[in-house]
Amino acid sequence: MRRVVALALAVPLLAAGSAAAATPKSPLAAYGYHLYGEYCLSCHGANAGGRLDTSPNGTGAGPGRAQQRQQGLAPSLQGVGALAADFYLRAGLMPLRQIGLQPQRRAHALFGNHQIRALVAYIATFGGPPIPKPKPSLGSVSQGLHLFTEDCAGCHQVVAQGGYVTGALPPPLTQGTTPLEVAEAVRIGPYVMPTFTKKAISDRELDSIVRYVEYANRPEHPGGWSLDYLGPITEGLVTWFIAIPALLALCLVIGRRFQP
Amino acid sequence: MSKAPLTRRSVRWLDQRSASAPLLRKTLRYLFPDHWSFLLGEVALYCFVVLVLTGIYLTFFFVDSTKEVVYHGHYAPLYGQQMSEAYRSVVDLSLQTRAGLLIRQTHHWAANVFVAAIVLHLFRVFFTGGYRKPRELTYWLGVTMLMLVLLEAYLGYSLVDDLMSGMGLVIGYSVGLSIPFVGQNLMNWIFDGMFPGSARLWPRMYIAHVLIFPILIGLLLGAHLLLVALRHHTQFRRKKAQTERTIVGVPLWPGQTPRSVGLALGTAGFLFLLGGLVEINPIWLWGPYHTYASTNGAQPDWYLGWLIGGLRLVPSFDFTIGHYTVVPNPFWGGAAFPLVVFGFLYFWPWIERRLTGDDAFHNLLDRPRDAPARTAIGIGMITWIVLVFLAGGADRTFILFGISYTAQIWVYRVIVFVLPVVFGVAAWWICKELQASERVVRERHEAEAEARLAKLRG
């Protein structure tokens, strides 16, 4: 579906050449337009219309996908809004390290805060949803756990520790993931994540999910050392690498019976 | 007349009422040969004692019912959620009962350590030939206990009805279902209907876990220990006096008693330390089980990890003949694999007797290097099981180290059959080399002694 939309939009816009979007740009958006030209144009095309390349390119095979002729380098960004631009840029997912592989978060964002705001403003001129304002304090952590289990835990694990799905690595949501990132990702559905619109998950329900993810970042652990809430794997490691050596040591001490 | 010391009075009282003084006297001087590895079985025994004692406490709090209730307790994330009474009783015990979490966690850690100790004990018995005549019966009782313990532990953590263990329960059901011809009838019978079964399932599991299996294990354990005592312990040949006919050891009283009691208390103490300091199975985080819910990263407890590896590795096929699905897929990894392993364990004494022609009584143990073939085969089997076990965690390996999951599965499918042979042959070779080097050292000592003697004469 998106391929068709991208095609439909990109062709006339490419033809229009350097004629910019009809809405006048603010100084921030103008700076964003500059940055877009430097960093994003080569993949996302002029006027954020996406780029099609029907010649076979070497992007090739990725996880869960055989080598095939690529029909587009990057989708159109018209209509994705400040929501998507802010998400991808702030997490460092864009620029992509390599086309065809799952976008990776960057430890150090490539762009500074001002640059991100500029790019977001530019993309926003093409329309689309604004940056959301999640209010976790208005959500219910209990409803959050319930919704998270139904919609998210299958990929992200019930305590948001991340996991595996054939062909992708749903990341953990606990290492400094902000409520804003969670809210944005839910609405976008980046890479192979499903897209949850307001119809499926209302804003209030999203507040609950965000509240739950916040809780999952630091859950109660009355039982002691929490072993990263992963469950039996780490418990098995403790059994074999802490408990057994300790008991073996005790056996070695007690077992010295015979006089030499 | 002054009163005799308390000791004498007590022994006299007991002997008059039970005629047990001769038996007691023999028992007090029962000899324990010296080696640290002989204590592994004791560690397992003390874990069992801790399990029973903590388990009894837990039975007073657990509710064995799958009736749906709504949680109105203190733990916010679960407030207002539907769950079974069983799950709620464990959440309440963990989060609201004083010392409840300590006892529950100690119970679960004890189970994990129990199986590990049994496995180590099994390794010791296997690699030293302790199962040979006349101790085959003792050995078979031990292998049976291992099987029962695995089932008992699986039942135990499944009773909690949390999301992770519920997924494990349906997988166990599916493996049972996949038994050719009878699987469906058998599972229908055990579960009282199709999964998730009827309201009778949970009380059934509960009674199995707190009564039937503990009694069975206890009886087998009693018989196992009795046989060990009747036949007396095996021993390594550490001192010249230790032979097939003469046992050298430390008597139960007074030498062994403080050591064994110390080991018991030390094991129990360490388990309680774990139970208090390291969180295990935080079921309030997983949430209650529903058949239509699941989570990523669900794993069984470590001692069943070899089975999840088996289930993940087998390629996608049901073995069919026409319309008959003779062997559904989960059978290979979930049932056939453990059957082969336990079959190997049960039949091994007989196999070794046939291969070596050795039908003699053995009270002396081999060092692993003294029986290269046995060591090699044992190492091969262990390699096989460990590789399948590691395959079960391939998704975690992908997440941690970035090695593609699909690639790992393909590699594992090959090395799971190749590496055991390689490691077995390597183990055989190492044993042979160790034996050879001992021969060299012995010959050198003899030559040096001869040279010294010659020098003295000459």
Add this chain to the structure above:
Amino acid sequence: MRRLANAVVSLLVLLLGRGRRRPRGAERLVKEQPPNLAAELGVLALLGLSSLSALGFVLVYAFAEDIPAATQFLGLTLGLALILFAFALVVVGLKLVPTEELAEEYPPHEHPHEQQVIAELVEEAGSGITRRGFFKLGLLGAGGALSLAVLTPAVSFGPLFRVGDFLRTPWRKGKRLVDESGRPYKASDIQEDDFYLAFPEGVGSAGEEQMAASLVLVKLPVDQLRLPAQLKGYDAHGIVAYSRICTHAGCAIELYRAPLYQPDEPKPALVCPCHYSTFDPATGGTVTFGPAGRDLPMLPIYEDSSGYLRAKGNFDGPVGPSWWGVRMWKAQP
């Protein structure tokens, strides 16, 4: 004051003095162990610390409500109490109690005389029985029959022979698809790139736990659907409904791989988190990766005149993990 001084002096003498010794010259059964004052004091100290720790446990328990990390302190005090006691006993065993190395004969391999006597006892007792074979047959037969009879009530544990349940589902023609709270789904509710949990209307919360009740709904662009001939028309304008229960080992399929940008990303797929069986929703639930041996059962659905989603009939195959007769089942109308 003097009494206190006396008490302290007495304590010191008791601890550090010579202690009680056996009279010499008595015949000994257990060899003599030389005294070791340091070890004795060490043992006493360990036992003392252990007692303190055990009492600490009681104290922590009493005030558990007010102590943060109560479980940790409870475990620490009780564990240390036991371990310190254990260390005390180990010191006793290694230093204070004689470690005798004794030798004795193993019990004999066998007792031929007793074996002979037992065998003769059994054989001679049967002197009154002239038809051994029949007798044995009779005993064994009756014993076997009795065992069978005694075990027979166990059949009532469950429907051992009645397995029709495996083919029954709560879905009927015309049943509406509802969400977990019972609200019916409209076709317009289902959006692409998202996945939904659905149940038959009126099934109740206990009924929701039936394996054959839960569905996973996804919507694909109609031009991407490539359903095989026998599943043609099972979708409602691209909305497809599958059983949520994996056909491998019964876990719920709660992973939906929904690519944002199809050209570069893996195709849509339903994945099970237990062993990663992967099913293609566009081709009728065929297995594309993982150990599942059977396609995911598909439920035919349609959109009624009010826009609600309803079932057109039953699944195209039995729900859940496979069993021996799973491929003998024909789809019910």
